[in-house]
Amino acid sequence: MTRSAQPQLTSAWLGDGYAHPTRSGDQALARASAQAGLALERTYTAKTLAALLGLDATGRLDGGPVVFLHTHGPR
Numbered sequence: 661m662t663r664s665a666q667p668q669l670t671s672a673w674l675g676d677g678y679a680h681p682t683r684s685g686d687q688a689l690a691r692a693s694a695q696a697g698l699a700l701e702r703t704y705t706a707k708t709l710a711a712l713l714g715l716d717a718t719g720r721l722d723g724g725p726v727v728f729l730h731t732h733g734p735r
Contacts, residue, residue, distance in 0.1 A: 673711040679703050684710035698730060705730055 675682035685706035692698040692709055700706040712728055715721050 670711065673707050673714065675707070682707060682710065684714065688713055699732070700730070 673682065673684060675685070679702075681702040685702055688710035689700045689702065689706040691713070692700050692706075700709060709728060712721070712726060716726075
């Protein structure tokens with residue numbers, strides 16, 4: 661495994677914290693709904709997708725692969 665393939669942790673998309681929505685999260689939520697029919701929520705999945713989109717936009721994902729696992733919470 662190369663250094664670039666190591667898992668990365670960041671809190672850059674956390675905003676004010678747990679259960680506090682962010683603008684980028686809300687934008688990701690709207691994009692996921694419009695483009696893929698995904699129903700995200702604002703606490704975890706929208707912020708996570710916002711982070712992935714932001715990292716991709718700045719070239720920090722090195723062309724993938726990337727996995728976004730959306731389980732719709734506890735069921």
